[in-house]
Amino acid sequence: xxxxxxxxxxxxxxxxxxxxxxxxxxxxxxxxxxxxxxxxxxxxxxxxxxxxxxxxxxxxxxxxxxxxxxxxxxxxxxxxxxxxxxxxxxxxxxxxxxxxxxxxxxxxxxxxxxxxxxxxxxxxxxxxxxxxxxxxxxxxxxxxxxxxxxxxxxxxxxxxxxxxxxxxxxxxxxxxxxxxxxxxxxxxxxxxxxxxxxxxxxxxxxxxxxxxxxxxxxxxxxxxxxxxxxxxxxxxxxxxxxxxxxxxxxxxxxxxxxxxxxxxxxxxxxxxxxxxxxxxxxxxxxxxxxxxxxxxxxxxxxxxxxxxxxxxxxxxxxxxxxxxxxxxxxxxxxxxxxxxxxxxxxxxxxxxxxxxxxxxxxxxxxxxxxxxxxxxxxxxxxxxxxxxxxxxxxxxxxxxxxxxxxxxxxxxxxxxxxxxxxxxxxxxxxxxxxxxxxxxxxxxxxxxxxxx
Amino acid sequence: xxxxxxxxxxxxxxxxxxxxxxxxxxxxxxxxxxxxxxxxxxxxxxxxxxxxxxxxxxxxxxxxxxxxxxxxxxxxxxxxxxxxxxxxxxxxxxxxxxxxxxxxxxxxxxxxxxxxxxxxxxxxxxxxxxxxxxxxxxxxxxxxxxxxxxxxxxxxxxxxxxxxxxxxxxxxxxxxxxxxxxxxxxxxxxxxxxxxxxxxxxxxxxxxxxxxxxxxxxxxxxxxxxxxxxxxxxxxxxxxxxxxxxxxxxxxxxxxxxxxxxxxxxxxxxxxxxxxxxxxxxxxxxxxxxxxxxxxxxxxx
Numbered sequence: 001x002x003x004x005x006x007x008x009x010x011x012x013x014x015x016x017x018x019x020x021x022x023x024x025x026x027x028x029x030x031x032x033x034x035x036x037x038x039x040x041x042x043x044x045x046x047x048x049x050x051x052x053x054x055x056x057x058x059x060x061x062x063x064x065x066x067x068x069x070x071x072x073x074x075x076x077x078x079x080x081x082x083x084x085x086x087x088x089x090x091x092x093x094x095x096x097x098x099x100x101x102x103x104x105x106x107x108x109x110x111x112x113x114x115x116x117x118x119x120x121x122x123x124x125x126x127x128x129x130x131x132x133x134x135x136x137x138x139x140x141x142x143x144x145x146x147x148x149x150x151x152x153x154x155x156x157x158x159x160x161x162x163x164x165x166x167x168x169x170x171x172x173x174x175x176x177x178x179x180x181x182x183x184x185x186x187x188x189x190x191x192x193x194x195x196x197x198x199x200x201x202x203x204x205x206x207x208x209x210x211x212x213x214x215x216x217x218x219x220x221x222x223x224x225x226x227x228x229x230x231x232x233x234x235x236x237x238x239x240x241x242x243x244x245x246x247x248x249x250x251x252x253x254x255x256x257x258x259x260x261x262x263x264x265x266x267x268x269x270x271x272x273x274x275x276x277x278x279x280x281x282x283x284x285x286x287x288x289x290x291x292x293x294x295x296x297x298x299x300x301x302x303x304x305x306x307x308x309x310x311x312x313x314x315x316x317x318x319x320x321x322x323x324x325x326x327x328x329x330x331x332x333x334x335x336x337x338x339x340x341x342x343x344x345x346x347x348x349x350x351x352x353x354x355x356x357x358x359x360x361x362x363x364x365x366x367x368x369x370x371x372x373x374x375x376x377x378x379x380x381x382x383x384x385x386x387x388x389x390x391x392x393x394x395x396x397x398x399x400x401x402x403x404x405x406x407x408x409x410x411x412x413x414x415x416x417x418x419x420x421x422x423x424x425x426x427x428x429x430x431x432x433x434x435x436x437x438x439x440x441x442x443x444x445x446x447x448x449x450x451x452x
Numbered sequence: 453x454x455x456x457x458x459x460x461x462x463x464x465x466x467x468x469x470x471x472x473x474x475x476x477x478x479x480x481x482x483x484x485x486x487x488x489x490x491x492x493x494x495x496x497x498x499x500x501x502x503x504x505x506x507x508x509x510x511x512x513x514x515x516x517x518x519x520x521x522x523x524x525x526x527x528x529x530x531x532x533x534x535x536x537x538x539x540x541x542x543x544x545x546x547x548x549x550x551x552x553x554x555x556x557x558x559x560x561x562x563x564x565x566x567x568x569x570x571x572x573x574x575x576x577x578x579x580x581x582x583x584x585x586x587x588x589x590x591x592x593x594x595x596x597x598x599x600x601x602x603x604x605x606x607x608x609x610x611x612x613x614x615x616x617x618x619x620x621x622x623x624x625x626x627x628x629x630x631x632x633x634x635x636x637x638x639x640x641x642x643x644x645x646x647x648x649x650x651x652x653x654x655x656x657x658x659x660x661x662x663x664x665x666x667x668x669x670x671x672x673x674x675x676x677x678x679x680x681x682x683x684x685x686x687x688x689x690x691x692x693x694x695x696x697x698x699x700x701x702x703x704x705x706x707x708x709x710x711x712x713x714x715x716x717x718x719x720x721x722x723x724x725x726x727x728x729x730x731x732x733x734x735x736x737x738x739x740x741x742x743x744x745x746x747x748x749x750x751x752x753x
Contacts, residue, residue, distance in 0.1 A: 077713050105504050109505035109506065263606050265695075266606075266609055266695065410714065
């Protein structure tokens with residue numbers, strides 16, 4: 001009997017302690033390349049600051065425990081499906097880190113909460129005015145803010161300096177290449193010609209690689225050919241037929257000229273990175289984060305991870321060359337954002353945690369570690385001294401983002417499918433455009449404007 | 453006296469549950485839970501345009517109309533016909549060869565070993581089996597097949613449908629093999645001995661005695677495999693994922709991709725519903741052609 005009383009008393013004490021301690025678990029999901037785990041760890045780091053703040057305010061919270069699940073994602077559709085089903089099962093995290101373009105779909109489905117109220121309340125406290133307004137703008141859908149900027153980037157074309165040297169380019173010519181792109185003197189056709197020369201001379205296996213899975217790249221090329229993705233007035237998606245045809249023809253040409261494999265979309269990420277870091281490909285339509293990824297993931301069969309000096313010596317980067325002489329080069333940014341789900345028990349607390357990840361030290365840690373660019377105007381000294389960021393920041397003047405629209409993923413996937421069809425020879429560019437128009441007009445109806 | 457006693461006994465036990473009902477209950481429960489309820493949900497779902505937002509928004513027959521105007525559908529249907537017929541030929545034909553070879557032509561224990569080896573793919577988890585194939589078909593010089601022929605061929609890209617037929621055929625043949633070898637073993641030895649006494653060749657015995665006596669197993673394996681091939685997609689999903697550009701996309705995989713990759717649950721359900729109707733029609737046709745009623749009579753008699 002006495003023993004039982006003791007057990008009961010102990011259990012009771014634990015219970016009382018648990019209530020008094022106000023232990024709060026904040027759940028989060030984040031994803032990205034193998035080196036983006038700071039999207040998670042920064043949340044965990046910010047929790048300590050939030051705890052201090054709450055204590056200072058006299059709130060009865062003594063412990064904030066964020067649990068963040070990080071996933072290295074290669075198939076975004078599958079990852080979004082996992083989130084969707086977790087939500088349906090009542091298991092959604094409080095905080096979800098996604099590409100900004102998912103906001104439309106998530107908000108329309110009623111899965112995430114608008115954050116305007118919290119932005120207003122904490123604008124001064126957290127100095128949110130220091131975040132680039134364009135990035136906050138990217139979180140807007142139908143007039144409301146649904147996300148909080150996490151990072152951004154540029155998508156340069158990387159080139160192998162060592163291969164260009166073997167082609168007989170002088171050091172000055174190589175260093176001047178990004179400038180020539182800026183000046184509109186080096187076009188996409190010139191790029192194909194150089195790539196072809198390198199393949200024919202046996203210096204590389206392939207001349208030009210692009211990403212294998214659906215992604216912003218395929219739309220960046222539509223923009224490079226002067227196309228539009230979204231109507232700024234109505235917010236509807238745009239099928240710019242002239243530009244998309246040029247985009248499809250460009251990819252058909254890549255394969256026809258023998259600079260890109262017909263099976264590009266079937267190639268694994270790993271073998272792509274391996275070929276790029278080993279200099280078996282001359283040009284790579286990559287992203288700034290690859291610079292960091294190559295330093296941290298062992299893709300090179302001899303060197304393993306690349307030392308940064310090796311990168312500076314052998315790999316250069318430039319904007320996507322213009323389609324025509326004298327044209328404007330482009331790149332693309334894909335701001336990553338934190339959104340807060342409607343299943344978050346305390347969205348305000350989640351917002352504060354997210355806002356605390358925008359502190360200069362944490363922003364710098366993520367940016368330098370993952371090859372992303374800052375979301376802030378004023379930055380920590382380590383970011384200011386980071387040579388790579390200094391070298392690519394000019395690209396942001398030539399950048400654009402993909403649209404935020406509830407049915408974007410249908411458009412996104414269909415354009416990818418059309419390009420795959422053209423590259424693998426299943427369709428000609430004209431046939432693929434026809435198929436694309438038919439599919440999108442049927443599936444998007446009123447939400448699509450067909451141009452040209 | 454007699455009739456009265458019977459009447460009285462009946463009154464004593466008014467609501468007796470038939471003795472077979474408790475035995476059927478677990479089965480009925482499982483079928484209801486995992487078959488009837490999902491089927492009804494799927495029928496309802498096909499009348500909605502449910503997407504990522506997961507709202508039950510009823511739109512009538514729109515999804516069905518869409519099916520008939522979808523430009524990918526003709527390609528998918530053609531792929532499905534080629535895939536099912538070709539794989540079926542391997543499953544039944546090769547299964548028959550294996551079944552007869554391993555029972556009639558070779559000694560018992562050798563046959564057993566032989567069958568065990570052929571069963572390995574079936575015992576291997578599908579993901580592992582698919583990964584082994586991906587290694588065999590790897591487009592680089594390290595792929596097993598490329599090593600053997602000394603060339604670099606990108607198999608899954610150049611012959612996607614051929615690859616999925618081969619992959620499914622190799623795992624499917626073992627099913628026919630087991631059924632056929634059991635059936636061959638059940639043929640009374642005296643038929644074969646009598647034929648041997650009469651001077652029949654091995655081939656004659658196979659052609660005149662074994663195959664005619666395998667009529668029912670052959671029929672069963674054919675209809676069973678046809679239906680399971682129509683509905684299966686896991687190996688295709690793992691090996692080519694229907695690509696490149698729908699070149700190896702079959703009906704059931706298209707329903708899966710529509711619903712779960714493109715998150716168009718309503719349309720995906722409609723695609724699956726039409727497949728179910730087609731499968732039922734094929735089943736009825738097969739029952740008729742093969743004369744299943746006679747089989748049932750034989751068993752009953």
